[in-house]
Amino acid sequence: MEGAWVALALTLKVAGVATLLNLFFGVGVGYAMARWRFPGRDLLDAVFTLPMVMPPTVLGYYLLVLIGSHGPIGRWLLQTFGVRLIFTWQAAVIAATVVAFPLVFKAARAAFETVEPQLEDAARTLGIRELAIFFRISLPLAWRGILAGLLLSFARALGEFGATLMVAGSIPGKTQTLSIAVYEAVQAGQDHTANFLVAITSLVCIAVLLAAGRLLPGRVVR
Template sequence: MTEPALTALALSLKVALWATGIDLVLGMAIGYLLARGRFPGRELLDALLTLPMVMPPTVLGYYLLVVIGRNGPLGAWLHDTLGINLIFTWQAAVIAAAVVAFPLVLKGARAAFETVDVQLEQAARVLGVSEFGVFLRVTLPLAWRGILAGTLLAFARSMGEFGATLMVAGSIPGKTQTLSIAVYEAVQAGQDDTANLLVLITSATCVLVLVLASRLAPGRSVPA
Protein backbone atom coordinates (compact mmCIF):
# COMPACT_ATOMS: atom_id res chain seq x y z
CA MET A 1 0.00 0.00 0.00
CA THR A 2 1.39 3.41 -0.97
CA GLU A 3 2.16 6.09 1.60
CA PRO A 4 -0.57 8.50 0.30
CA ALA A 5 -3.14 5.70 0.59
CA LEU A 6 -2.04 4.93 4.16
CA THR A 7 -2.21 8.63 5.04
CA ALA A 8 -5.70 8.98 3.57
CA LEU A 9 -6.84 5.82 5.37
CA ALA A 10 -5.44 7.00 8.71
CA LEU A 11 -7.09 10.40 8.32
CA SER A 12 -10.41 8.83 7.33
CA LEU A 13 -10.33 6.56 10.37
CA LYS A 14 -9.51 9.48 12.66
CA VAL A 15 -12.29 11.63 11.21
CA ALA A 16 -14.80 8.77 11.32
CA LEU A 17 -13.94 7.83 14.91
CA TRP A 18 -14.26 11.40 16.16
CA ALA A 19 -17.48 11.99 14.22
CA THR A 20 -18.99 8.71 15.42
CA GLY A 21 -18.05 9.43 19.03
CA ILE A 22 -19.77 12.81 18.86
CA ASP A 23 -22.82 11.28 17.20
CA LEU A 24 -22.99 8.49 19.78
CA VAL A 25 -23.13 10.89 22.73
CA LEU A 26 -25.60 13.31 21.14
CA GLY A 27 -27.62 10.57 19.43
CA MET A 28 -28.13 8.63 22.66
CA ALA A 29 -29.16 11.74 24.59
CA ILE A 30 -31.58 13.07 21.99
CA GLY A 31 -32.80 9.59 21.05
CA TYR A 32 -33.70 8.94 24.69
CA LEU A 33 -35.45 12.32 24.89
CA LEU A 34 -37.52 11.59 21.80
CA ALA A 35 -38.33 8.04 22.93
CA ARG A 36 -39.37 8.91 26.48
CA GLY A 37 -40.31 12.59 26.33
CA ARG A 38 -43.77 13.91 25.54
CA PHE A 39 -43.64 17.54 24.46
CA PRO A 40 -45.04 19.73 21.67
CA GLY A 41 -43.00 19.61 18.49
CA ARG A 42 -41.34 16.28 19.30
CA GLU A 43 -41.90 14.82 15.84
CA LEU A 44 -40.94 18.11 14.19
CA LEU A 45 -37.64 18.04 16.08
CA ASP A 46 -37.10 14.45 14.96
CA ALA A 47 -37.79 15.43 11.34
CA LEU A 48 -35.39 18.38 11.48
CA LEU A 49 -32.61 16.25 12.96
CA THR A 50 -33.20 13.60 10.29
CA LEU A 51 -32.85 16.08 7.42
CA PRO A 52 -29.12 15.37 6.86
CA MET A 53 -30.10 11.83 5.84
CA VAL A 54 -32.06 13.05 2.81
CA MET A 55 -30.48 16.43 2.08
CA PRO A 56 -27.77 16.65 -0.64
CA PRO A 57 -24.31 16.70 0.97
CA THR A 58 -23.34 19.83 -0.95
CA VAL A 59 -26.30 21.66 0.57
CA LEU A 60 -25.20 20.54 4.02
CA GLY A 61 -21.70 21.71 3.19
CA TYR A 62 -23.04 25.13 2.24
CA TYR A 63 -25.00 25.39 5.49
CA LEU A 64 -21.88 24.43 7.42
CA LEU A 65 -19.89 27.11 5.59
CA VAL A 66 -22.54 29.65 6.56
CA VAL A 67 -22.31 28.61 10.22
CA ILE A 68 -18.63 27.82 10.81
CA GLY A 69 -17.04 29.91 8.05
CA ARG A 70 -14.99 33.01 8.87
CA ASN A 71 -18.07 35.21 8.40
CA GLY A 72 -20.51 32.77 10.02
CA PRO A 73 -21.87 33.30 13.55
CA LEU A 74 -19.97 30.40 15.12
CA GLY A 75 -16.91 30.69 12.89
CA ALA A 76 -16.54 34.43 13.50
CA TRP A 77 -16.87 33.97 17.27
CA LEU A 78 -14.28 31.18 17.33
CA HIS A 79 -11.86 33.23 15.24
CA ASP A 80 -12.28 36.53 17.11
CA THR A 81 -12.45 35.04 20.61
CA LEU A 82 -10.22 31.96 20.51
CA GLY A 83 -8.26 32.45 17.31
CA ILE A 84 -9.62 29.19 15.89
CA ASN A 85 -10.28 28.78 12.17
CA LEU A 86 -12.18 25.58 11.39
CA ILE A 87 -12.41 25.82 7.61
CA PHE A 88 -9.92 23.61 5.72
CA THR A 89 -8.92 21.64 8.80
CA TRP A 90 -9.48 18.00 9.77
CA GLN A 91 -11.76 19.24 12.54
CA ALA A 92 -14.05 20.68 9.86
CA ALA A 93 -14.09 17.24 8.23
CA VAL A 94 -15.16 15.77 11.58
CA ILE A 95 -18.02 18.27 11.86
CA ALA A 96 -19.18 17.52 8.32
CA ALA A 97 -19.06 13.76 8.85
CA ALA A 98 -20.81 14.04 12.21
CA VAL A 99 -23.67 16.11 10.77
CA VAL A 100 -24.19 13.77 7.82
CA ALA A 101 -24.09 10.57 9.89
CA PHE A 102 -25.98 11.81 12.95
CA PRO A 103 -29.48 10.66 11.84
CA LEU A 104 -28.28 7.05 11.68
CA VAL A 105 -27.35 7.07 15.37
CA LEU A 106 -30.43 9.07 16.33
CA LYS A 107 -32.87 6.74 14.57
CA GLY A 108 -31.15 3.64 15.91
CA ALA A 109 -31.05 4.98 19.47
CA ARG A 110 -34.67 6.15 19.47
CA ALA A 111 -35.93 2.84 18.07
CA ALA A 112 -33.84 0.89 20.58
CA PHE A 113 -35.07 2.92 23.56
CA GLU A 114 -38.68 2.60 22.41
CA THR A 115 -38.40 -1.21 22.46
CA VAL A 116 -37.44 -1.23 26.15
CA ASP A 117 -40.38 -2.19 28.37
CA VAL A 118 -41.18 0.83 30.55
CA GLN A 119 -42.56 -1.51 33.23
CA LEU A 120 -39.04 -2.81 33.83
CA GLU A 121 -37.86 0.76 34.37
CA GLN A 122 -40.76 1.42 36.71
CA ALA A 123 -39.93 -1.70 38.71
CA ALA A 124 -36.36 -0.47 39.16
CA ARG A 125 -37.64 2.90 40.39
CA VAL A 126 -39.94 1.18 42.89
CA LEU A 127 -36.89 -0.64 44.24
CA GLY A 128 -35.26 2.72 44.87
CA VAL A 129 -32.92 2.94 41.90
CA SER A 130 -32.17 6.50 40.79
CA GLU A 131 -33.08 7.73 37.32
CA PHE A 132 -29.46 7.59 36.21
CA GLY A 133 -29.17 4.14 37.71
CA VAL A 134 -32.29 3.00 35.85
CA PHE A 135 -30.75 4.20 32.61
CA LEU A 136 -27.40 2.50 33.22
CA ARG A 137 -28.67 -0.74 34.74
CA VAL A 138 -31.94 -1.32 32.88
CA THR A 139 -32.51 0.84 29.81
CA LEU A 140 -29.03 0.87 28.27
CA PRO A 141 -28.33 -2.89 28.67
CA LEU A 142 -31.60 -3.64 26.87
CA ALA A 143 -31.07 -1.08 24.11
CA TRP A 144 -27.33 -1.32 23.46
CA ARG A 145 -27.51 -3.59 20.42
CA GLY A 146 -29.74 -1.21 18.48
CA ILE A 147 -27.61 1.77 19.49
CA LEU A 148 -24.40 0.01 18.47
CA ALA A 149 -25.88 -1.05 15.13
CA GLY A 150 -26.79 2.57 14.36
CA THR A 151 -23.37 3.70 15.51
CA LEU A 152 -21.61 1.27 13.17
CA LEU A 153 -23.73 2.50 10.27
CA ALA A 154 -22.79 6.06 11.18
CA PHE A 155 -19.11 5.07 11.21
CA ALA A 156 -19.42 3.59 7.71
CA ARG A 157 -21.24 6.71 6.51
CA SER A 158 -18.54 8.92 8.01
CA MET A 159 -15.84 6.90 6.25
CA GLY A 160 -17.50 7.53 2.90
CA GLU A 161 -18.50 11.17 3.36
CA PHE A 162 -17.47 13.33 0.39
CA GLY A 163 -19.60 16.34 -0.59
CA ALA A 164 -19.90 18.26 2.68
CA THR A 165 -16.33 17.38 3.66
CA LEU A 166 -14.91 18.69 0.39
CA MET A 167 -16.74 22.01 0.82
CA VAL A 168 -15.65 22.75 4.39
CA ALA A 169 -12.31 20.89 4.63
CA GLY A 170 -11.05 20.91 1.05
CA SER A 171 -8.55 18.41 -0.32
CA ILE A 172 -5.17 19.02 1.30
CA PRO A 173 -3.02 15.87 1.08
CA GLY A 174 -2.00 14.65 4.51
CA LYS A 175 -4.26 17.15 6.28
CA THR A 176 -7.85 17.00 5.02
CA GLN A 177 -7.77 14.54 2.11
CA THR A 178 -9.87 11.57 3.25
CA LEU A 179 -10.21 8.31 1.32
CA SER A 180 -13.29 9.37 -0.65
CA ILE A 181 -11.70 12.67 -1.64
CA ALA A 182 -8.44 10.90 -2.53
CA VAL A 183 -10.42 8.62 -4.87
CA TYR A 184 -11.91 11.66 -6.60
CA GLU A 185 -8.51 13.33 -6.95
CA ALA A 186 -6.94 10.11 -8.30
CA VAL A 187 -9.66 9.71 -10.93
CA GLN A 188 -9.33 13.35 -11.95
CA ALA A 189 -5.58 12.88 -12.33
CA GLY A 190 -5.99 9.66 -14.33
CA GLN A 191 -4.30 7.56 -11.64
CA ASP A 192 -6.47 4.47 -12.06
CA ASP A 193 -4.24 2.15 -10.03
CA THR A 194 -4.36 4.46 -7.01
CA ALA A 195 -8.10 4.96 -7.39
CA ASN A 196 -8.70 1.20 -7.57
CA LEU A 197 -6.65 0.61 -4.42
CA LEU A 198 -8.46 3.34 -2.48
CA VAL A 199 -11.86 2.09 -3.63
CA LEU A 200 -10.95 -1.44 -2.53
CA ILE A 201 -9.88 -0.23 0.92
CA THR A 202 -13.03 1.86 1.36
CA SER A 203 -15.34 -0.91 0.14
CA ALA A 204 -13.76 -3.58 2.35
CA THR A 205 -13.98 -1.35 5.42
CA CYS A 206 -17.62 -0.43 4.81
CA VAL A 207 -18.65 -4.03 4.06
CA LEU A 208 -17.06 -5.19 7.32
CA VAL A 209 -18.88 -2.51 9.29
CA LEU A 210 -22.21 -3.29 7.61
CA VAL A 211 -21.85 -7.00 8.38
CA LEU A 212 -21.20 -6.19 12.03
CA ALA A 213 -24.19 -3.82 12.12
CA SER A 214 -26.42 -6.50 10.59
CA ARG A 215 -25.35 -9.06 13.20
CA LEU A 216 -26.07 -6.61 15.99
CA ALA A 217 -29.49 -5.56 14.70
CA PRO A 218 -32.19 -5.79 17.41
CA GLY A 219 -34.14 -9.03 17.42
CA ARG A 220 -31.49 -11.00 15.56
CA SER A 221 -29.68 -13.71 17.42
CA VAL A 222 -25.91 -13.86 17.16
CA PRO A 223 -24.52 -17.40 17.04
CA ALA A 224 -21.95 -18.25 19.65
Protein backbone atom coordinates in the same frame (compact mmCIF):
# COMPACT_ATOMS: atom_id res chain seq x y z
CA MET B 1 0.82 4.90 -2.78
CA GLU B 2 1.96 6.35 0.53
CA GLY B 3 -0.68 9.06 0.20
CA ALA B 4 -3.38 6.37 0.11
CA TRP B 5 -2.38 5.06 3.52
CA VAL B 6 -2.28 8.60 4.89
CA ALA B 7 -5.80 9.17 3.51
CA LEU B 8 -6.94 5.87 5.06
CA ALA B 9 -5.52 6.80 8.47
CA LEU B 10 -7.17 10.22 8.31
CA THR B 11 -10.49 8.70 7.22
CA LEU B 12 -10.45 6.20 10.09
CA LYS B 13 -9.62 9.00 12.55
CA VAL B 14 -12.40 11.25 11.26
CA ALA B 15 -14.96 8.42 11.18
CA GLY B 16 -13.93 7.18 14.63
CA VAL B 17 -14.19 10.59 16.29
CA ALA B 18 -17.49 11.30 14.52
CA THR B 19 -18.91 7.96 15.69
CA LEU B 20 -17.77 8.65 19.26
CA LEU B 21 -19.50 12.04 19.19
CA ASN B 22 -22.66 10.46 17.82
CA LEU B 23 -22.53 7.88 20.59
CA PHE B 24 -23.11 10.67 23.09
CA PHE B 25 -25.32 13.04 21.11
CA GLY B 26 -27.27 10.47 19.10
CA VAL B 27 -28.01 8.18 22.03
CA GLY B 28 -28.87 11.10 24.31
CA VAL B 29 -31.22 12.74 21.84
CA GLY B 30 -32.71 9.38 20.88
CA TYR B 31 -33.49 8.59 24.51
CA ALA B 32 -35.02 12.02 25.11
CA MET B 33 -37.22 11.77 22.01
CA ALA B 34 -38.31 8.25 22.95
CA ARG B 35 -39.34 9.17 26.49
CA TRP B 36 -40.50 12.80 26.45
CA ARG B 37 -43.71 14.17 24.93
CA PHE B 38 -43.85 17.88 24.09
CA PRO B 39 -45.31 20.23 21.44
CA GLY B 40 -43.28 20.30 18.24
CA ARG B 41 -41.77 16.87 18.88
CA ASP B 42 -42.49 15.63 15.35
CA LEU B 43 -41.01 18.76 13.82
CA LEU B 44 -37.86 18.37 15.91
CA ASP B 45 -37.63 14.73 14.86
CA ALA B 46 -37.81 15.84 11.22
CA VAL B 47 -35.02 18.38 11.79
CA PHE B 48 -32.79 15.74 13.40
CA THR B 49 -33.46 13.36 10.51
CA LEU B 50 -32.91 15.99 7.80
CA PRO B 51 -29.18 15.26 7.22
CA MET B 52 -30.17 11.77 6.09
CA VAL B 53 -32.11 13.06 3.06
CA MET B 54 -30.53 16.47 2.42
CA PRO B 55 -27.97 16.66 -0.44
CA PRO B 56 -24.46 16.60 1.11
CA THR B 57 -23.41 19.76 -0.70
CA VAL B 58 -26.42 21.65 0.68
CA LEU B 59 -25.60 20.37 4.15
CA GLY B 60 -21.99 21.40 3.61
CA TYR B 61 -23.13 24.89 2.66
CA TYR B 62 -25.15 25.19 5.87
CA LEU B 63 -22.12 24.09 7.86
CA LEU B 64 -19.96 26.56 5.97
CA VAL B 65 -22.37 29.35 6.89
CA LEU B 66 -22.29 28.31 10.56
CA ILE B 67 -18.63 27.47 11.19
CA GLY B 68 -16.99 29.62 8.53
CA SER B 69 -14.93 32.62 9.55
CA HIS B 70 -17.93 34.91 8.97
CA GLY B 71 -20.49 32.54 10.48
CA PRO B 72 -21.82 32.92 14.03
CA ILE B 73 -19.99 29.91 15.45
CA GLY B 74 -16.85 30.30 13.35
CA ARG B 75 -16.53 34.02 14.11
CA TRP B 76 -16.98 33.42 17.85
CA LEU B 77 -14.34 30.68 17.90
CA LEU B 78 -11.93 32.83 15.91
CA GLN B 79 -12.39 35.95 18.04
CA THR B 80 -12.48 34.14 21.40
CA PHE B 81 -9.96 31.33 21.01
CA GLY B 82 -8.23 32.12 17.73
CA VAL B 83 -9.49 28.84 16.29
CA ARG B 84 -10.28 28.57 12.58
CA LEU B 85 -12.24 25.39 11.77
CA ILE B 86 -12.53 25.63 8.00
CA PHE B 87 -10.06 23.46 6.05
CA THR B 88 -9.03 21.40 9.07
CA TRP B 89 -9.56 17.75 9.93
CA GLN B 90 -11.80 18.91 12.78
CA ALA B 91 -14.13 20.42 10.17
CA ALA B 92 -14.20 17.03 8.46
CA VAL B 93 -15.20 15.48 11.80
CA ILE B 94 -18.05 17.98 12.18
CA ALA B 95 -19.29 17.22 8.67
CA ALA B 96 -19.12 13.44 9.21
CA THR B 97 -20.82 13.76 12.61
CA VAL B 98 -23.74 15.76 11.25
CA VAL B 99 -24.21 13.55 8.19
CA ALA B 100 -24.12 10.29 10.19
CA PHE B 101 -26.07 11.59 13.21
CA PRO B 102 -29.55 10.47 12.01
CA LEU B 103 -28.40 6.85 11.74
CA VAL B 104 -27.53 6.74 15.44
CA PHE B 105 -30.44 8.93 16.52
CA LYS B 106 -33.12 6.91 14.70
CA ALA B 107 -31.66 3.57 15.78
CA ALA B 108 -31.33 4.68 19.40
CA ARG B 109 -34.85 6.10 19.52
CA ALA B 110 -36.33 2.92 18.06
CA ALA B 111 -34.30 0.78 20.48
CA PHE B 112 -35.37 2.78 23.54
CA GLU B 113 -39.02 2.69 22.43
CA THR B 114 -38.89 -1.12 22.61
CA VAL B 115 -37.91 -0.96 26.29
CA GLU B 116 -41.00 -1.37 28.48
CA PRO B 117 -41.59 1.85 30.45
CA GLN B 118 -42.98 -0.28 33.30
CA LEU B 119 -39.48 -1.56 34.01
CA GLU B 120 -38.21 1.99 34.44
CA ASP B 121 -41.23 2.95 36.54
CA ALA B 122 -40.63 -0.04 38.82
CA ALA B 123 -37.05 1.12 39.35
CA ARG B 124 -38.26 4.61 40.22
CA THR B 125 -40.58 3.22 42.89
CA LEU B 126 -37.51 1.63 44.45
CA GLY B 127 -35.84 5.04 44.66
CA ILE B 128 -33.30 4.51 41.88
CA ARG B 129 -32.16 7.75 40.28
CA GLU B 130 -32.80 8.54 36.62
CA LEU B 131 -29.15 8.28 35.60
CA ALA B 132 -28.84 4.88 37.23
CA ILE B 133 -32.06 3.75 35.54
CA PHE B 134 -30.64 4.75 32.18
CA PHE B 135 -27.35 2.88 32.61
CA ARG B 136 -28.70 -0.14 34.49
CA ILE B 137 -32.01 -0.74 32.69
CA SER B 138 -32.66 1.28 29.54
CA LEU B 139 -29.22 1.12 27.94
CA PRO B 140 -28.57 -2.61 28.55
CA LEU B 141 -31.95 -3.47 27.00
CA ALA B 142 -31.44 -1.20 23.98
CA TRP B 143 -27.75 -1.80 23.27
CA ARG B 144 -28.20 -4.01 20.21
CA GLY B 145 -30.16 -1.40 18.29
CA ILE B 146 -27.74 1.34 19.36
CA LEU B 147 -24.75 -0.72 18.27
CA ALA B 148 -26.34 -1.29 14.87
CA GLY B 149 -26.81 2.46 14.49
CA LEU B 150 -23.20 3.14 15.50
CA LEU B 151 -21.87 0.67 12.95
CA LEU B 152 -23.97 2.24 10.21
CA SER B 153 -22.85 5.67 11.38
CA PHE B 154 -19.19 4.64 11.18
CA ALA B 155 -19.66 3.24 7.68
CA ARG B 156 -21.48 6.40 6.57
CA ALA B 157 -18.73 8.60 8.01
CA LEU B 158 -16.12 6.55 6.13
CA GLY B 159 -17.74 7.40 2.82
CA GLU B 160 -18.66 11.03 3.47
CA PHE B 161 -17.72 13.26 0.54
CA GLY B 162 -19.86 16.30 -0.29
CA ALA B 163 -20.14 18.07 3.05
CA THR B 164 -16.53 17.25 3.92
CA LEU B 165 -15.27 18.73 0.66
CA MET B 166 -17.26 21.91 1.31
CA VAL B 167 -15.92 22.61 4.81
CA ALA B 168 -12.56 20.80 4.90
CA GLY B 169 -11.40 20.92 1.30
CA SER B 170 -8.92 18.47 -0.17
CA ILE B 171 -5.52 19.06 1.40
CA PRO B 172 -3.34 15.92 1.05
CA GLY B 173 -2.23 14.64 4.42
CA LYS B 174 -4.47 17.07 6.31
CA THR B 175 -8.09 16.93 5.15
CA GLN B 176 -8.08 14.60 2.14
CA THR B 177 -10.11 11.54 3.13
CA LEU B 178 -10.37 8.36 1.03
CA SER B 179 -13.51 9.35 -0.85
CA ILE B 180 -12.04 12.74 -1.75
CA ALA B 181 -8.73 11.12 -2.73
CA VAL B 182 -10.62 8.82 -5.11
CA TYR B 183 -12.33 11.82 -6.70
CA GLU B 184 -9.04 13.70 -7.08
CA ALA B 185 -7.32 10.65 -8.60
CA VAL B 186 -10.10 10.16 -11.16
CA GLN B 187 -10.06 13.86 -12.06
CA ALA B 188 -6.30 13.68 -12.59
CA GLY B 189 -6.57 10.55 -14.74
CA GLN B 190 -4.61 8.47 -12.21
CA ASP B 191 -6.49 5.22 -12.74
CA HIS B 192 -4.04 3.01 -10.85
CA THR B 193 -4.23 5.22 -7.77
CA ALA B 194 -8.02 5.40 -8.01
CA ASN B 195 -8.28 1.60 -8.28
CA PHE B 196 -6.01 1.16 -5.27
CA LEU B 197 -8.02 3.66 -3.20
CA VAL B 198 -11.32 2.06 -4.21
CA ALA B 199 -9.97 -1.36 -3.23
CA ILE B 200 -8.91 -0.06 0.20
CA THR B 201 -12.29 1.60 0.72
CA SER B 202 -14.15 -1.56 -0.27
CA LEU B 203 -12.05 -3.75 2.04
CA VAL B 204 -12.63 -1.41 4.99
CA CYS B 205 -16.39 -1.38 4.35
CA ILE B 206 -16.48 -5.18 4.08
CA ALA B 207 -14.55 -5.42 7.35
CA VAL B 208 -17.14 -3.18 9.04
CA LEU B 209 -19.99 -5.35 7.73
CA LEU B 210 -18.26 -8.55 8.85
CA ALA B 211 -17.72 -7.07 12.29
CA ALA B 212 -21.38 -6.11 12.42
CA GLY B 213 -22.36 -9.64 11.46
CA ARG B 214 -20.28 -11.08 14.29
CA LEU B 215 -21.52 -8.62 16.89
CA LEU B 216 -25.18 -8.91 15.94
CA PRO B 217 -25.68 -12.48 14.74
CA GLY B 218 -29.11 -12.99 13.24
CA ARG B 219 -30.59 -9.88 14.88
CA VAL B 220 -29.96 -6.54 13.21
CA VAL B 221 -27.33 -7.27 10.57
CA ARG B 222 -27.63 -10.36 8.36
